[in-house]
Ligand SMILES: O=C(O)[C@H](O)COP(=O)(O)O
């Protein structure tokens with residue numbers, strides 16, 4: 010124990026023994042909602058998940074996975090992978106990026122911090138570039154935050170501002186990009202009237218341009234680099250609204266996958282490439298899909314693609330995206346300090362951990378789980394395995410994704426006897442749900458269920474324990490609804506497909522032969538959320554959770 014009284018050592022649980030293998034399975038995008046035909050989890054054959062629900066009423070419940078339960082600003086904020094896995098791994102609720110940026114903007118502190126002062130040095134003689142996701146989704150960024158940032162920068166002397174937009178259609182309805190661009194253009198006009206030369210300089214769909222994650226496909230980032238930095242893209246337009254409308258019609262892309270485009274002046278010259286002396290802010294607060302661009306903007310040594318030109322810029326992130334890598338070095342708002350996560354405690358207490366997912370979710374069970382921290386706590390006790398994802402496809406084409414491969418790795422890890430915790434993320438419900446393809450999402454849910462079965466079978470063999478839960482909803486509702494819950498139709502009488510996450514709670518189930526007969530869910534934590542899972546898992550490893558963790562969901566009833 011240190012002189013401050015702090016100790017990594019966890020107390021033994023008075024009733025639950027140590028030494029059982031514990032499988033922690035996170036179904037990505039798997040919420041609980043009314044059973045109807047737009048609930049793909051309901052429609053799909055999911056015998057394993059059904060049996061967990063029906064089989065043991067004391068060992069299945071729902072937990073909150075959105076809004077304030079996961080540190081988001083309001084109860085209207087849907088959950089997402091970052092905040093969900095942060096809460097699952099850290100066992101406490103931290104005010105998340107969305108909220109911290111809101112506070113910093115409301116108080117004006119954002120403009121007084123080191124990051125803003127740093128980029129401000131470019132305002133007089135150079136351009137400020139703002140790159141990020143343009144929507145009100147609140148998962149990676151928010152339009153109202155961009156608006157306040159634009160206003161604040163112009164009031165503080167920015168003479169020229171270029172916005173490089175990434176259209177969404179994933180956290181918000183497809184087609185909504187047009188209205189977000191209209192709002193932005195309106196703001197930019199007002200800024201020009203006040204003497205700041207502000208305009209949109211380039212754009213592209215978030216999944217095809219810039220916002221790749223976990224190094225699945227650097228080509229995505231390169232497409233963005235070419236448009237944003239070099240001013241080069243396959244499509245040139247005079248204005249962004251025209252660009253988006255035309256590209257949606259031909260080559261018929263949706264908002265998520267719009268090809269890159271550059272805005273040019275009357276002589277065909279790009280209006281805002283990034284050059285020496287400019288300032289750049291990536292205005293997404295969420296890390297995973299900005300880290301790759303941050304590396305390209307910041308690292309002198311970089312070999313992921315040919316940057317052609319590496320301008321000497323002043324670069325700041327909205328947040329620092331990776332605390333371990335200190336990336337980026339400059340940022341406008343300090344990220345949540347998610348420390349003393351359950352993973353760190355458990356390695357200090359000798360727990361050997363195996364974590365696995367496929368590339369597109371790999372960082373969820375490692376980086377997010379560990380409080381946005383890359384790397385191992387103790388490589389001697391941990392093994393993180395990444396199954397390569399398919400790249401260059403939308404996942405409705407291959408809805409089974411790598412679920413079985415992930416399950417096989419988990420099964421082998423369980424049977425090897427080398428690990429105490431075996432943690433996986435099964436991506437299907439989420440990644441296929443985001444495509445809005447209902448048929449494919451049904452196939453995806455079935456595949457995830459089969460993967461769960463393989464893992465539970467292995468736990469059965471070794472006499473272990475399982476915890477099956479999810480990080481937020483998605484596949485359980487694929488249609489936009491009115492307040493009464495009825496599907497909304499668009500002007501052509503078609504249902505409006507919901508590609509985003511939901512506000513639904515998610516299931517959590519515990520079981521396995523290693524779980525004593527007398528362990529069950531408590532009845533006195535009715536509003537329990539994802540942050541209660543870490544203490545629960547620590548108990549199942551035979552430890553008491555630290556006293557400041559959100560309380561456990563389980564109790565051991567007297568025999
Ligand atoms: O980044 C994404 O794919 C979506 O915006 C959110 O999905 P996730 O939170 O499940 O990753």
Ligand SMILES: [Mn+2]
Nearest residue numbers: 037038090480
């Ligand atoms: Mn998720």
Ligand SMILES: [Mn+2]
Nearest residue numbers: 038439440443
């Ligand atoms: Mn998702």
